[in-house]
Amino acid sequence: MRIGVIGAGRIGGTLAAWCAESGHDVAVTSRHPERVRELVDRMNWQMRVMSVPQAAAFGDMVIFAPNWASAKEAIDASVHGLDGKVVMDVTNPEDMMPGTAGTAGMSSGASSKSPEMVAAAVTGPPTDATDRMIARAGGKSGLERLIEWAPEAHWVKAFNNVPAEVLSRRRGHDPLLAEFVCTDERDAREAACRIVQELGFAPFYAGGAKAARLTETGGPLQSREVDVQDATDALAEALITLR
Numbered sequence: 001m002r003i004g005v006i007g008a009g010r011i012g013g014t015l016a017a018w019c020a021e022s023g024h025d026v027a028v029t030s031r032h033p034e035r036v037r038e039l040v041d042r043m044n045w046q047m048r049v050m051s052v053p054q055a056a057a058f059g060d061m062v063i064f065a066p067n068w069a070s071a072k073e074a075i076d077a078s079v080h081g082l083d084g085k086v087v088m089d090v091t092n093p094e095d096m097m098p099g100t101a102g103t104a105g106m107s108s109g110a111s112s113k114s115p116e117m118v119a120a121a122v123t124g125p126p127t128d129a130t131d132r133m134i135a136r137a138g139g140k141s142g143l144e145r146l147i148e149w150a151p152e153a154h155w156v157k158a159f160n161n162v163p164a165e166v167l168s169r170r171r172g173h174d175p176l177l178a179e180f181v182c183t184d185e186r187d188a189r190e191a192a193c194r195i196v197q198e199l200g201f202a203p204f205y206a207g208g209a210k211a212a213r214l215t216e217t218g219g220p221l222q223s224r225e226v227d228v229q230d231a232t233d234a235l236a237e238a239l240i241t242l243r
């Protein structure tokens with residue numbers, strides 16, 4: 001698959017390298033190409049540098065990883081190149097989610113959930129109840145704001161809730177790290193789950209675009225390193241903090 005990565009910084013560069021290692025053709029963007037020269041040279045012919053509109057047009061799928069403050073600018077620079085594409089948003093809005101900051105009381109102990117229940121959470125239908133609970137708490141997720149800015153793209157949130165260093169340490173190791181996936185789009189969900197799995201993590205569907213707030217800055221799942229067998233409990237506990 002061809003993957004465009006908009007913003008090849010700490011998280012974008014890390015994911016770009018792993019996608020290239022997995023055999024994808026990757027195009028990374030930088031307004032300062034010398035910053036990504038070492039990365040691109042290391043990946044040889046699997047990776048190249050492009051401008052934002054070129055990388056958006058190049059990708060069958062796009063990973064969206066600029067700083068939040070530059071997100072709108074990056075979308076505008078893509079000149080509708082994201083339209084109709086699956087775009088995986090890994091950003092975190094810098095403004096806090098009111099009333100849910102912190103992770104006090106969140107359990108990280110062993111889960112009693114069976115593998116079947118965990119599998120159901122990954123593959124089950126969109127959780128309308130989850131979205132209703134989050135809607136009652138008010139406010140918009142960063143993902144919802146990106147959807148407003150580029151409504152024709154098929155947005156999905158993933159890889160945003162723990163630092164790249166944690167991803168590097170946990171990648172491919174048992175128990176697999178749960179990677180929370182939030183989207184309203186079926187094709188985006190399938191594509192993101194595939195990539196998450198390919199890169200060595202366990203995709204865990206947490207809900208629609210509203211649910212992304214749980215995983216973003218100030219949300220109860222932000223900075224939480226959750227093993228896949230604990231993901232159902234972690235999501236349930238995160239929803240309780242919204243009450």
Ligand SMILES: NC(=O)c1ccc[n+]([C@@H]2O[C@H](COP(=O)([O-])OP(=O)(O)OC[C@H]3O[C@@H](n4cnc5c(N)ncnc54)[C@H](OP(=O)(O)O)[C@@H]3O)[C@@H](O)[C@H]2O)c1
Nearest residue numbers: 007008009010011030031066067070074091092160163164
């Ligand atoms: N760092 C992590 O471990 C981590 C983990 C999960 C999520 N996140 C989230 O991911 C986002 C990026 O974080 P980061 O730590 O990777 O930041 P970073 O290292 O500063 O990288 C940001 C990238 O955005 C690009 N960029 C800035 N302005 C742009 C614009 N107007 N158009 C296109 N690209 C632009 C920069 O590219 P050039 O300046 O070279 O053009 C740079 O490569 C943040 O929202 C952060 O919260 C980070």
